[in-house]
Amino acid sequence: MSRRRYENILRFMHFSDNSLCPPREHPQFDRLYKIRPLITHFAARFAEAYTPGRNICVDESLMKYKGRLGFKQYIPSKRSRYGVKVYKLCDSESGYTQAFRVYEGKDSSLDPPGCPEHMGTSGKIVWDLLFPLMNKGYHLYFDFYTSVPLFKLLYCFDTAACGTVRKNRVGFPAQLVRTRLKRGETSALRQEELLAVKYRDKKDVYLLSTIHTERSVEVSVRGRAERIRKPVCIKTYNRHMGGVDLADQLLQPYQIMRKSRAWYKKVAIYLMQIATHNAFLLCKKANPGVTLSFLQFQLQVISGFLYQDAHAPRAVMGDRVGATHFIFKIPPY
Structure with missing residues (x-):
């Protein structure tokens, strides 16, 4: 394939008919209309192809994009800083x-x-x-979305949760916040199934859990001889x-995205990368x-798309120099 053909x-490359997109003032206007069929397809396939282990987590990723976009996000803690935010639910062991x-x-x-109407935006995302x-x-397991009402609600649906929480969250015990601790000390309060923990490391760490007890264990710290x-x-x-x-x-x-003003193309390619990674994990699980490696798997996928039923051409070694240094004709398929 020539570069011009690829370009x-x-x-x-489109995924929806732009002529059928509702206008912005329409109540059914969808900002993701251009890639909605792709999102729907991948969401259904991801869910039906794999059953995650017992431990799962919710977090956010940032796909780099610096063009003009109404829902572009700025997250200074991320490497990309500017881009399109994607909430993900992943298996904790495999990713x-x-x-x-x-x-x-x-x-x-x-x-x-x-979902109850009184639940906040973060709770609705989870x-x-x-x-x-x-x-x-x-x-x-999650962090930004932790709240007392959400944990109690999830527990009613046979889903235990654990996550760090801000000390000023509604429902978090103020008595625990006021407790002064030295480094390595722990304080905890329990109300029925909900456990609130404060742990002093380099700074105070607050955590809610409906999974664990107040028990502590000794762990080793990198760079320190003693255990804490x-x-x-x-x-x-x-x-x-x-x-x-x-x-x-x-x-x-293995980022394959290229500079583009069309945000939907970058998001579409990003979703294809996620699908490739999921396929790689399924391949490893089916062939233990x-x-x-992930690179070898991607090369095999590319080769499969290029040649399908035909065999990939192999170079013939010459007398002095390998034939891979010379142009060879690709047979038709």
């Missing part, structure tokens, strides 16, 4: 993306099925991602919270004895 394909939601702006309506997995005994005691809930949280970061870390070295 033409990329130029005319498989089970569900996702593209952020559409703070004024976008969010009404997930079965509910929307988690809804198909409720009443199945999962353990959910840490609550089990914090140790488990650190272990199972990194599912989304694990997926992003594996995708980062096969050693295959």
Whole structure:
């Protein structure tokens, strides 16, 4: 394929009929209309292809984009800083993306099925991602979305949760906030199934959990000879919270996105990358004895798309120099 042909394909790549898009003032206007069929397709396939383990996590990713866009986000803690935010529900062990939601702006309506009306925006996001997995005994880990009403509600649907929380959250015990602790000390309060913990490390850490008890264990600290005691809930949280970061870390070295003013093309390619990563994890799970890197898997996928039923051409070694240094004709297929 020539470069010009590739550029033409990329130029005319569309996923929806623009002539059928409702106008902005229409109540059914969808900001993601251009890629809505792709989002719907991937969301359904991700959910049906894999059953995650008991521990799952919710976090956000940022797809780099610096063009003009109404729902572009600025997150200084992310490497990209500017871009399109994507909420993800991932398996904590493998990093498989089970569900996702593209952020559409703070004024976008969010009404997930079965969610109480009094629930805040952060709670509705968690509910929307988690809804198909409720009443199945999962353990959910997250941070920004932690609140007392959400934890109690999830517990009623047989879903335990654990996450860090801000000390000024509504319902978090003020008595625990006022408690002064030295480094390594822990204070905890329990109300029925809900556990509130304050742990002093370099700074105060606040956590809510409906999974753990107040028990602490000794852990080793990198760079220090002595062992310290840490609550089990914090140790488990650190272990199972990194599912989304694990997926992003594996995708980062193989970014295929190119500079483009069309935001929907970048988001579409980003979703295709997530789908490729999920397929790689499914391939490893189906073939546990096969050693295959993510790069090798992507090359095999590309080769499969290019040649399909035909065999990829192989170079013939010459007398002195390998034939791979010379042009060879690709047979038709």
